Amino acid sequence: MAPILEMKNITKQFPGVLANDDVNLSVEKGSIHALMGENGAGKSTLMNILYGLYSPSSGKILLNGKEISIDNPRDAIDQGIGMVHQHFMLIPALSVIENVVLGKKDNKKIIDLKKDADAFVALGAKYNMKIDPYALIEDLAVGQQQRVEILKAIYRGAEILILDEPTAVLTPQEVTELFKIMNQLKDEGKTIIFISHKLKEVLTICDTITVLRLGRSQPSVPSAGTTREELAEMMVGRKVILNVPKGEYKPGENVLEMNNVFTKKGSGSLDDVSLEVKRGEILGIAGVDGNGQDALIDAITGLTKVTSGTVKIKGKDITNASARTILEQKVSHIPADRHKRGMVAPMSIRENMILVSYYKEPFSKHGFINWKFVNENSEKIVEQFKVKTPNIDEAGGKLSGGNQQKMVLGRELTRDPDLVIAAHPVRGLDIGATEYVHECLIDERDKGNAVLLVSTELDEVISLSDKIAVMYEGRIMGVLDKEEFDITKIGMMMAGHV
Amino acid sequence: MKKNISTGDVLIKVLTPIVAVGVALILGMILIALLGKDVGAAMGDFFSGALGSTVRIGDTFSKVAPLTFTALAFxxxxxxxLVNIGAEGQFYLGGIAAGVVAIYAPGLGIPAVGGLVVLVLAIIAGFxxxxxxxxIAGWLKVSFGANEVITTVMLNxxxxxxxxxxxxYDGPLYDGSGQPQSAAFQVTFPKGFLIKGSDLTFALVLAILGLVFYxxxxxxxxxxxxxxxVGLNPTAAEYSGIKVKNNALxxxxxxxxxxxxxxxxxxxxSQSRILQDFSSNYGFDGIAVALLGQLHPVGMGLSAALFAVLKSGxxxxxNKGTVSPYIVSVIQAFVIILVVASVFVQNEYAKKKLIKQAKAKKAAETAEKGV
Incomplete structure (x- = not known):
């Protein structure tokens, strides 16, 4: 069969970055085609070119064998290309159908919402999707919002559907649902481009896989007969250990103890949380993003007020103590958002390396910073944690995401912690850096330190943790031991079912 | 350790403000010509007034200290x-407090020592x-979230x-002379520092010390x-246990x-008593001095000197009556606009450099492959 879509020799030059470098992509009609690659590999750039958000520096796009030019998203929609962005483009205060007709090109001066609503419901029924066209978007669960987005694209006549990291926000059950819908769309002859960096999902759902690495496309491979390891190697360019080996599980005494902790009411606040993390143990917190994980970390690290309950570290009550007092209990905190909290982007690496310890000897003395010691120490951390940088005077913000995280990790782990709190430690990192961060966390556990790992990537939580606590709407739905780790069970708990 | 800064980078950083000032002066001359005045005479008055003799240079440089201090305030x-637009108001408060000390302290039996103790007290009071x-503005900010730009302007x-x-005439400091003014200072900074007969005082050294302290x-x-x-990333400050509000205060x-x-x-x-409106816009000039100096201590010192020349020229x-002194305010405005523009020039330069590097890298890679 002839390809429905071809992107030939696409090159996109940004100031200082060659985002796409002679990329070729050929997609068969009626197939699910995966576009994989690490962060910064050029996936989003390529899709934004296809959707008319960027124009390529050179190269051409062929639709059904004919060259077309796409200058803006309207052109793309007219050509039958629809896109579901990772962050949905819906207006929360409007109803489903209002969102659907918004910007539709054949809108009359007076919109007949009822007509569109009926047609939209009928379309939904075709895919076994029950949708209330008059429900407000803000009242819908994330998974439902995503379905609205997909249906909206089809309603507007999309033949080629681009899904950008669609599973990032879903529970495992919702992922299964999504895959069903995708298969059904495929059976009807629609074409789907599936952007992801999750190896397992891609192998499950896709027919053909194209990997981008450093802005260049690798030759496409069929998903049948390709292994995860092979894919990982294509993405990184070298062999990767996907499962980091761990030492034997020998839990010691409690390092962190939380009893019936509540935080100030609001979305994602803690609701009667009790937890403990022992020496030599990684406790993983699983849950869909926004279910109280942030409040949990903030409550432990003194960044939000605990309204009732107690938090103890090594037996010492630190409930509502200052952030500094808590860090002084040998707590290392690798924050969820490194740009917001973990580093000061315009400051140099050496200045970032002392963010938490600058006030203590030997980092400073008699009110003055001991730059000689700081410089030597920073050089050491940079070397030990393989931070790639020309020198320690480079601004932290100029490093790549992976190297920024290594900088934060190096600073935090060289403070000799008893408790390591790692929030989404590999978010936005490539496979190589992920592997390294995981090794470091396991190393801490094997040294007999306690590790609290918060992540929305279930695979990561399962492969690293000794125990898993599942959070839903600010509550702990249960704590599972290693032998109880079961993706279906955890998925149910993530969705609020016990 | 190798610094990652090329001479080109430094050159562009130093050159752009200089070019900006030069262009501003040329624009000023064009303006004077457009007004139908004699450009040569005006410029002659300008330069001979500011730098025409050693005494004049001394007089001009006596303005460096207040300009440097207000730049530091910003x-x-x-x-x-934080954005402190309030140096003008702080200037008045400091001047009044120092003035009060200079008027009344010598009468309180403080040992004279050439007025030194009084001067030190005046400096402390002024600070x-x-x-x-x-x-006050800081407190309003951390307690009520009041925007400091507005409060400092109002406090001015x-x-x-x-x-x-x-x-x-009803004020406690009024000297009863019929003019709105205070009694005369008993002690002042001695003039003729470094340059005999000029208005230059020891305050210049204090200003340089201020830059060193900064x-x-x-x-x-x-x-x-x-x-x-705190200034660059307040949430990172909180994360590390730094008290943001205390630092703001x-x-x-x-x-x-x-x-x-x-x-x-x-x-x-340069004054012998507290007079009405005794700041000739120093508080606002300081903002321009700080920005032109790019918040760098040396840069601020140099731009304070430049503004001193502009002011006294x-x-x-x-005074000579060739053109209105307000022309110089216009030239100062040109300087500020052009300096802001020069930041764009620098960014553009950096961008071009990055693209060049990326291209060179790609060329090197292709060559390596040997295709």
Missing amino acids: AIASRCG AAGGLWGL YVALYLNRYLIG YVFFFQMKKGYEMRV LSMFMAGGFGGLAGTSEILS GLAMG
């Missing part, structure tokens, strides 16, 4: 992420009064009119580091204090 707050004035007016009241505080001391973290106190020192140095150097032009 820069210190700026490093902590404290300006600092407290700055602290309060300070201006407070001064008018104090030395006015550098040491922000780049060598832990408190200054803390303040910079301290920086506004210090900024206000330097604004107060500006008033102190001006009033005790302009005054000379006005």
